[in-house]
Amino acid sequence: MVEGARDRDWVCVAVVAAAHGLRGVLKLRCFTERPEDVAAYGPLFDRNARRLFELQVIGPAPGGVLARAEGIEERNAAEALRGTELFVPRSALPKLGPDEFYYSDLEGMEALRADGSRFGVVHGVDNFGAGDLIEVVADDGRRLSLPFTQRTVPSIDLARRRLVVEPPEELAEAAP
Secondary structure, rough: OOOOHHHHHHOEEEEEEEOOOOEEEEEEEEEEHHHHHHOOOOOOEEEOOEEEEHHHEEEOOEEEEEEEEEOOOOHHHHOOOOEEEEEEEEHHHHOOOOOOOHHHOOOOOOOEEOOOEEEEEEEEEEOOOOOEEEEEOOOOEEEEEOOOOOOOOOOEEOOOOOOEEOOOOOHOOOOO
């Protein structure tokens, strides 16, 4: 069963952002390197590992693509899928190099400061149009969105499931 990106056998490649038009076209927000590749990995599954459909990408959209999905023929059916995360088995994705990772691999990692003290836990990585942000949940429950840059996240240790976070000076006072 898929438990979101934390289940290492599955990777979320898109989310249904909205219905587009009257004939069941979906607007997808894609997490693939090239948005149009979202349909290249085979059938897509929901969080419960139920096969949803095969996709046919029909064009670009801001932040993703427009796609037709098998069995979705009208707007209400498309609208009912809004917010649905779409997963593929990790085995369907391209093999990674030694220093490469999927953003979903970072979720749940321990975030440490450069001195080794605990900072919090990585909740996820997002991009709202101005660059990648890494969201860290501090031990006191606060959520901090930090620029996901080499300066802010200077090291990532996938094997030990931890990374180092050095918040920008303007956020240092707000950080735990």
